[in-house]
Amino acid sequence: MVTAETPEGILLELRPAGLGARFCAFMIDGIIRLAIIYTAAFAMAFMGGVGFAMWFILIFALEWFYPVVFELSPAGATPGKRVFALRVVMDNGLPVTAAASLARNLLRAADFLPFGYGFAVVSMLLRHDCKRLGDIAAGTLVVHEPPAASRIALDAVEPVVPVVALAPADQAALIALAARAPRLTAERLDELAALAAVVSGDAGRRGPDVTRRVLGVAYWALGRR
Secondary structure, three states, X not given: OEEEEOOOOOEEEEOEOOHHHHXXXXXXXXXXXXXXXXXXXHHHHHHHHHHHHHHHHHHHHHHHHHHHHHHOOOOOOOHHHXXXXXXXXEOOOOEOOHHHHHHHHHOHHHHHOOOOOHHHHHHHHHOOOOOOXXXXXXXXXXXXXXXXXXXXXHHHOOOXXXXXXXXXXXXXXXXXXXXXXXXXOHHHHHHHHHHOHHHHOOOOOOOHHHHHXXXXXXXXXXXXX
């Protein structure tokens, strides 16, 4: 596990991808590239010298820019990495930049030395963050994508009449909580709802059922009946 701090001062726990997962992702991407190259060879075979030249350009582009295009996408990963829930990020956990992606992929030539990505394998085995030479130079990490946090289904929440009188400030706070609910993890939402559980008669308790009742009071405050 690697701890990274964002520019906003938020600490993130990142789990670096090991050699096995990265090798399997690399093989899948290699198969995809080979499939594209052979398909293009058949399609361009009838174009003579021009087709031959275009085929070599395609091979060059796939070798050096195939990873860059996918790493700069919102997924931050090639198709092979996505199969194993991996993504490329900066050392601080932020999305990889164009300069860093180019650097880490151009330096695969050094990682390949002396043969069969020998330097890359040795580097990943010796480092706790599993970085290859390209990652070290570019300041990047290949990490496991954390599973999506479960969130409460707000359409299943029914309005609940509060058991105590609500001051305008209390109603505003509950409505603000309901507005933020879709952007919070279930654990964080349960924690915040427990602070307001007195309005639903659940003082001292917490959990999904309590959260639903607290949000139900918020919906009641919004005029839903």
